[in-house]
Amino acid sequence: MGYYLNAKAADRFFQELAPEYDLYAPVKMKDDGMFSDTDTVRYGKVSKAAEIVFDEKSDYSFKEVLLPLSETLFFFTENQIKEADGRKKGALIFVRSCDLHAVKRLDEIYLKNGFEDYYYKRIRDKVKFVLMGCKNCFDDCFCVDMKTAEADFYDLSMEPDKDGYLLDNRTEEWDDLLQELCQSKPDVTPSHVTETKVRAAVPDHLTLDIAEARMWDEYDGRCVGCGRCNFACPTCTCFTMQDIFYSDNGKAGERRRVAASCMVDGFTDVAGGGSYRKKNGQRMRFKVLHKIYDYKKRFGYHMCVGCGRCDRICPEYISFSGCIGKLAEAQKEVEANDAE
Known part of the structure; x- marks a missing residue:
């Protein structure tokens, strides 16, 4: 169902979700780039919609939320083994279409590749995804050729519109809250690109x-x-x-x-x-x-x-x-x- 939220209502929506979910999205990190005095866009926790970078592609992906760079699996002594605690809260991750398709790839490897990875699954079961629409392609993208420019398997979509945000909600438990907060209920279709500057056609006849x-x-x-x-x-x-x-x-x-x-x-x-x-x-x-x-x-x-x-x-x-x-x-x- 489609909703339009102004900036204040969007922040209220985030506040209502905060007790149950940590919200992760692309954010600007000052002086954290590859070169001196340059910024980077990477995933971090957010509490307000204005903190999310919608108009730039993140330099790093969402992957560190699902697959931490270093994750303790268990503790051991001479006589005992104790499993490390998992996430206490769920996670709501803002991703673009290509990254949502990347989640599908991670699921194939960790859940459907002949075994089910317990540590990945206990995180994955607590994660929902918010699709960030792409109105324009970025310089290095070739998602259209890889058939990942569109995705319809999200829990929520969100993108800026005028002084607020357009949302398409597919999580029923959030409908009552969004109906209370919204200013209108338009039909919402997430934006996506149909062509990119970079092309990358994989030959069909590779051996x-x-x-x-x-x-x-x-x-x-x-x-x-x-x-x-x-x-x-x-x-x-x-x-x-x-x-x-x-x-x-x-x-x-x-x-x-x-x-x-x-x-x-x-x-x-x-x-x-x-x-x-x-x-x-x-x-x-x-x-x-x-x-x-x-x-x-x-x-x-x-x-x-x-x-x-x-x-x-x-x-x-x-x-x-x-x-x-x-x-x-x-x-x-x-x-x-x-x-x-």
């Missing part, structure tokens, strides 16, 4: 032979293996485990799940001193093909949602969308080599 293409060698020299692309990406799901032992008792501590990156040294280290994908080009190949080949083979659609954050955050200006654009010629190359 695993693409792994032998020479295009990957380019990234041996260009990529510095910092892993920023992985941590900015809303669909990267890799993690490692760390056992932390307390200094006052070396037999007690905690086990943590910590975000990991396939682009950094040590990710493929194995017992005995071995390490796979030592070259950065090999790591780039693994990441790209996982996003647009392996995942699709398993689930039927691409893992990449076209948000463009990896393009924006890379210190070497490596473009993921640009890499996708090279795949057609690379496939022709390997097919020609096979024919010789």
Whole structure:
């Protein structure tokens, strides 16, 4: 059901939700950017609608709410194990369409990929999503080509309109409150883009032979293996485990799940001193093909949602969308080599 709320009513709506939900949305963080004296837009808690950045794309995704960078799973002593407490309150996360599609990808990996991750699920069960409409595309977006520019599986949508906000509510328990607060009840359809400046058409005929293409060698020299692309990406799901032992008792501590990156040294280290994908080009190949080949083979659609954050955050200006654009010629190359 559609509602129009002025700024004061929107803040009241947030206040009424606050006892039950922590509200997370893109916010401006001063002097927190990649370079000195630059700002960044990333997710933080909000209490007022005016704190939400609607007119810029966040540099980092919502992912840290569902998958904390470091999450304690349980505590241990010599004789006991105690599960760490989960979230006490629910979470209401403001996301754009591409990120809402990214949630679907995370759910596939953590809930439907042959097992159900208990720690992810206990957070996920308490989360609702607010769709932020996109009236215009941003510079790095290629969501239309990745078929993520529209999403209709939200709990609430919200976007600025004149001096207030347009909402489309799909959570029945909020209807009475919104009817009390609203100034009118228009028909509301969340805004979405139909074309983007950046294009990234994935070839339909890709085969695993693409792994032998020479295009990957380019990234041996260009990529510095910092892993920023992985941590900015809303669909990267890799993690490692760390056992932390307390200094006052070396037999007690905690086990943590910590975000990991396939682009950094040590990710493929194995017992005995071995390490796979030592070259950065090999790591780039693994990441790209996982996003647009392996995942699709398993689930039927691409893992990449076209948000463009990896393009924006890379210190070497490596473009993921640009890499996708090279795949057609690379496939022709390997097919020609096979024919010789």
